[in-house]
Amino acid sequence: MKTFSDLVSKNSVSGFEAAARESKANKAWLDTSFKIALLILARLKALGWKQTQLASAMNVSPQYISKIVRGKENLTIETIAALEQVLNIKLIQVESFALPKILVTPSSNWFPGMEVKVNGENATYPATTRKSYKPEEDNKLSLPSAA
Amino acid sequence: MRFIPIFEQPNGKLFTVHYDNEEQDAFQQLFENWEDPEYLFDFFTKYEEDLNGDFYQNTIEEAIHHTREDAELLKEALLQRKDEGKLIDQNDFEALFKPLSTNEYTFKFHKRHKAYGPMSNSWLRIYAIKIEDNFIITGGAIKLTKTMQERPHTQEQLSKLNRVINELQAQGIFDADGLTDN
Numbered sequence: 001m002k003t004f005s006d007l008v009s010k011n012s013v014s015g016f017e018a019a020a021r022e023s024k025a026n027k028a029w030l031d032t033s034f035k036i037a038l039l040i041l042a043r044l045k046a047l048g049w050k051q052t053q054l055a056s057a058m059n060v061s062p063q064y065i066s067k068i069v070r071g072k073e074n075l076t077i078e079t080i081a082a083l084e085q086v087l088n089i090k091l092i093q094v095e096s097f098a099l100p101k102i103l104v105t106p107s108s109n110w111f112p113g114m115e116v117k118v119n120g121e122n123a124t125y126p127a128t129t130r131k132s133y134k135p136e137e138d139n140k141l142s143l144p145s146a147a
Numbered sequence: 148m149r150f151i152p153i154f155e156q157p158n159g160k161l162f163t164v165h166y167d168n169e170e171q172d173a174f175q176q177l178f179e180n181w182e183d184p185e186y187l188f189d190f191f192t193k194y195e196e197d198l199n200g201d202f203y204q205n206t207i208e209e210a211i212h213h214t215r216e217d218a219e220l221l222k223e224a225l226l227q228r229k230d231e232g233k234l235i236d237q238n239d240f241e242a243l244f245k246p247l248s249t250n251e252y253t254f255k256f257h258k259r260h261k262a263y264g265p266m267s268n269s270w271l272r273i274y275a276i277k278i279e280d281n282f283i284i285t286g287g288a289i290k291l292t293k294t295m296q297e298r299p300h301t302q303e304q305l306s307k308l309n310r311v312i313n314e315l316q317a318q319g320i321f322d323a324d325g326l327t328d329n
Contacts, residue, residue, distance in 0.1 A: 001319070002318060002320060003320065004150075004278050004281060007318055009149045009150060009165075012149070012151045012152075013151060013152055013153070013154070014151055014152065014153040014154070014163050014172045014174050015171055016153055016163075016174045016175045016178060017153070017154055017155075019175055019178065019179070020178065020222045020225070020226055021226065023182065024222075024223070024226070034182075034184050034215065037185065038184050038188060041184065041188045042188075045192075069184065070184065070186075071183065071185075
């Protein structure tokens, strides 16, 4: 009598595990491409565009756009920039250095009263730190005395 | 249709169906859909009304992220169990799969079952036929309504469950050992 195990295909297994392990290994960029894909899909909907229109505007194939909106394309910065330009949206934001910014204040012994302007505004630069310096301590420096 | 094991392992209890003319088997296809931004965007746009219905109150964006996270948790749990060698623990599956409906007892063989996603209030469903201690996964769905009959995509899953039962019966399979309980 035939049993269920007789019906099971030999030498065949679901593609689930291989696909799951691959997506796990690539999770870092897949998470980002997933979010980018959603932004593109929402933008296309808002513009009333079809994916083929985006492909034409980008001068790429519809298949390539399809791969992007399925989150399967490991996008280059160049492609992201082109998408941002064509769709007129921001897809990713790169943080600047996390250093605090300070207003440049000219020290009293360096062109007193001068303001540094960049594009008409007071220029700011990342703060720098230095060890406290006490000029009087210089006086204490001396060569090792001869034995 | 073909029946294939979900994991390559001896004495495995989980199987799935590879339907004719489908590129992927039913189980792989489920996760492919639940992690596909385009599929999820189109799906929740189509059923946006259900996201503001009797059971759920979510935006499309929330629904998309919720679904993906739920699917990832489920996937990760399965991989972990596989790696720990615990995927043949019958008690696990009995706890995971529940009878599809309260009148499932009317089916002598091939009882239809469902499993939920791991997150609380999960709308993910995995559907399976139980043959003795084996589960044959026929498909799954994002279920946003009370009954499966209310939406075409869940109705389709009901049809798939019944198609698989018909196939098993046509092949003379009434339980894992081929016994007919006479």
